[in-house]
Amino acid sequence: MINLPSAIKVSARALSVNKMRSALTMLGIIIGVAAVIAMLSVGAGARRQISEQIAGMGSNLIIVLPGGATSGGARMGAGTLPTLSMSDADAILKEAGAVEEVAPILSGIAQVVWGHRNWSTNVLGTTPGILVVRDWPLESGRPFTDQDVKTSTKVCLVGKTIVDNLFEGADPVGQIIRIKNVPFTIIGTLAPKGQSAIGQDQDDTILVPVTTAQKKLFGTTFPGMVRIIMVKAKSGDDLPAAEKQTNDILRQRHHIGPKQDNDFTVRNLTQMMQTAEQAANVMTLLLGAIASVSLLVGGIGIMNIMLVSVTERTREIGIRMAVGARSWDIRTQFLIEALTLSLIGGILGILIGVGGSTALSAIAGWPTLVSALSLILAFCFSGIVGIFFGFYPAYKASLLDPIDALRYE
Amino acid sequence: MPLIEIKEVSKVYSLGGAPLNALDKISLEIGRGEFVAIMGPSGSGKSTFMNMLGCLDRPTSGKYILEGVDVSGLDRDELALIRNQKLGFVFQGFNLLSRTSALENVELPLVYSGVPAGQRHERARQSLKTVGLENRLHHHPNQLSGGQQQRVAIARALINDAPIILADEPTGNLDSKTSREIMDLFVRLNTQREITIILVTHESDIAAYSKRVIRFLDGQIVNDGPGGNNA
Numbered sequence: 001m002i003n004l005p006s007a008i009k010v011s012a013r014a015l016s017v018n019k020m021r022s023a024l025t026m027l028g029i030i031i032g033v034a035a036v037i038a039m040l041s042v043g044a045g046a047r048r049q050i051s052e053q054i055a056g057m058g059s060n061l062i063i064v065l066p067g068g069a070t071s072g073g074a075r076m077g078a079g080t081l082p083t084l085s086m087s088d089a090d091a092i093l094k095e096a097g098a099v100e101e102v103a104p105i106l107s108g109i110a111q112v113v114w115g116h117r118n119w120s121t122n123v124l125g126t127t128p129g130i131l132v133v134r135d136w137p138l139e140s141g142r143p144f145t146d147q148d149v150k151t152s153t154k155v156c157l158v159g160k161t162i163v164d165n166l167f168e169g170a171d172p173v174g175q176i177i178r179i180k181n182v183p184f185t186i187i188g189t190l191a192p193k194g195q196s197a198i199g200q201d202q203d204d205t206i207l208v209p210v211t212t213a214q215k216k217l218f219g220t221t222f223p224g225m226v227r228i229i230m231v232k233a234k235s236g237d238d239l240p241a242a243e244k245q246t247n248d249i250l251r252q253r254h255h256i257g258p259k260q261d262n263d264f265t266v267r268n269l270t271q272m273m274q275t276a277e278q279a280a281n282v283m284t285l286l287l288g289a290i291a292s293v294s295l296l297v298g299g300i301g302i303m304n305i306m307l308v309s310v311t312e313r314t315r316e317i318g319i320r321m322a323v324g325a326r327s328w329d330i331r332t333q334f335l336i337e338a339l340t341l342s343l344i345g346g347i348l349g350i351l352i353g354v355g356g357s358t359a360l361s362a363i364a365g366w367p368t369l370v371s372a373l374s375l376i377l378a379f380c381f382s383g384i385v386g387i388f389f390g391f392y393p394a395y396k397a398s399l400l401d402p403i404d405a406l407r408y409e
Numbered sequence: 410m411p412l413i414e415i416k417e418v419s420k421v422y423s424l425g426g427a428p429l430n431a432l433d434k435i436s437l438e439i440g441r442g443e444f445v446a447i448m449g450p451s452g453s454g455k456s457t458f459m460n461m462l463g464c465l466d467r468p469t470s471g472k473y474i475l476e477g478v479d480v481s482g483l484d485r486d487e488l489a490l491i492r493n494q495k496l497g498f499v500f501q502g503f504n505l506l507s508r509t510s511a512l513e514n515v516e517l518p519l520v521y522s523g524v525p526a527g528q529r530h531e532r533a534r535q536s537l538k539t540v541g542l543e544n545r546l547h548h549h550p551n552q553l554s555g556g557q558q559q560r561v562a563i564a565r566a567l568i569n570d571a572p573i574i575l576a577d578e579p580t581g582n583l584d585s586k587t588s589r590e591i592m593d594l595f596v597r598l599n600t601q602r603e604i605t606i607i608l609v610t611h612e613s614d615i616a617a618y619s620k621r622v623i624r625f626l627d628g629q630i631v632n633d634g635p636g637g638n639n640a
Contacts, residue, residue, distance in 0.1 A: 324493020
């Protein structure tokens with residue numbers, strides 16, 4: 001029986017005799033593997049982008065908006081009625097079993113001044129719950145407390161963009177800034193979150209206790225009114241329940257009859273994003289499937305060339321059999337040839353695929369992500385293609401009759 | 410015990426419909442160290458006989474006992490092992506691998522008996538020295554003359570120290586001078602190494618090198634007598 005190094009040497013020589021043919025056969029696999037890698041990386045990149053946006057927004061998130069006012073028959077759109085209050089938020093947190101945390105928000109644009117610098121930013125009046133609801137850790141300092149909310153303390157947490165623009169990156173904890181001319185002590189900085197799904201800078205934000213915002217910054221006609229209530233469900237599975245409970249509690253509190261419309265809107269953002277993520281998954285699968293077709297075609301190319309090669313080398317096979325090559329030896333030799341073609345093609349395809357997806361993200365700006373798994377998968381797949389499509393020609397060669405093969409011209 | 414024992418061997422081909430008796434109940438013995446020439450017109454069954462002796466083909470009925478082992482019932486791979494260990498082939502058309510050096514052509518049987526590369530080279534070198542080609546180790550077949558190519562083929566047949574060399578018209582493609590050289594080589598291997606040589610030929614002057622001539626006609630042995638080399 002032939003030993004493996006000899007078999008590999010014999011196969012390598014056979015392939016090097018027809019260099020052009022070997023290279024063209026490999027090209028089929030190269031293109032197939034490169035396409036699979038590039039397509040998977042585009043899909044994975046899209047999915048990662050969506051995942052990052054979901055994580056940035058805070059997970060398992062429900063947003064409650066006030067309803068629209070109707071003025072002389074014209075409906076004014078969501079948020080024009082001051083129907084949500086601090087006590088609504090407290091009720092949701094207390095009564096809804098599927099809810100982990102709530103954060104009422106009263107926000108507005110305000111001019112912020114520190115020393116001779118100033119900056120216009122988004123000021124959110126809220127409760128400590130916001131940090132939980134939005135999965136927003138602190139970079140430094142401490143969060144404000146329920147006690148701060150109760151006593152309307154003039155403290156604030158600032159985002160990364162504020163730190164950069166007012167303090168040029170220096171740690172601002174302990175400094176006093178003026179928001180709408182009201183002095184606030186900075187007690188902490190927020191960890192950077194980057195852009196939101198719609199391209200908004202989420203770090204361009206200052207958080208203050210909601211009661212302070214109501215009293216000192218955005219004076220409201222209705223005491224305790226808030227603009228938005230953010231609700232975090234206990235888990236992804238609890239989202240629908242949390243949505244329903246929030247809805248029911250608010251209908252009850254707002255005294256809305258069975259046939260009346262809500263004076264608020266409940267939106268499940270996470271679910272929307274998850275739908276987008278699923279769409280990205282389907283796209284990845286689809287792109288991968290299309291690319292696999294070219295790998296399949298490459299495999300058929302290998303089979304075709306191996307069949308030609310077996311026919312051409314019938315006499316050689318006969319000689320090898322006459323001097324004692326067994327069926328196994330002949331089969332191994334041709335299988336190794338097919339496998340060599342497909343594996344070298346696979347490696348080159350991986351290189352080109354990785355290069356191609358890097359180029360795609362550099363030139364076209366597409367987010368791409370080459371995962372180690374997709375590389376290993378593509379390599380193994382090209383090997384499987386080689387064995388699958390190489391087997392029949394190798395099997396055919398091994399079954400040749402030595403007498404006929406020796407006489408073959 | 411004879412080296413080769415053939416008992417009532419028949420080979421029947423069924424081409425189209427009517428069965429063709431290529432070999433018809435042949436029996437004979439060949440002893441160790443014999444030099445046998447097989448003659449006969451084409452279609453007489455001598456090629457079928459050689460293929461069977463060479464374990465390239467199996468008899469339809471009868472027994473072929475080689476060194477005391479019945480090989481007529483062995484399967485493909487078992488026959489391949491017998492060819493590898495006990496038989497050396499020399500063909501009319503040389504049947505060397507093209508684009509492959511003389512050394513590597515000679516090594517080929519050892520490749521399939523799993524001998525490591527270093528040992529293969531050494532034995533192939535020795536074998537090529539025996540046939541007088543120690544200066545042509547790295548030449549490819551297309552760089553060698555017909556006689557030299559046939560010597561490479563003989564070196565290949567020798568490398569596994571097989572007790573039998575089967576030669577199918579080994580001088581058919583060679584001129585008369587080269588033919589004589591090749592036949593002298595066979596005679597030397599037969600007398601000095603006691604290798605049993607069985608060759609098929611059309612030409613009586615080639616058969617004259619042998620010690621025994623067997624004539625075939627219509628699938629049967631019609632004559633089995635001494636050759637011209639019994640002196």
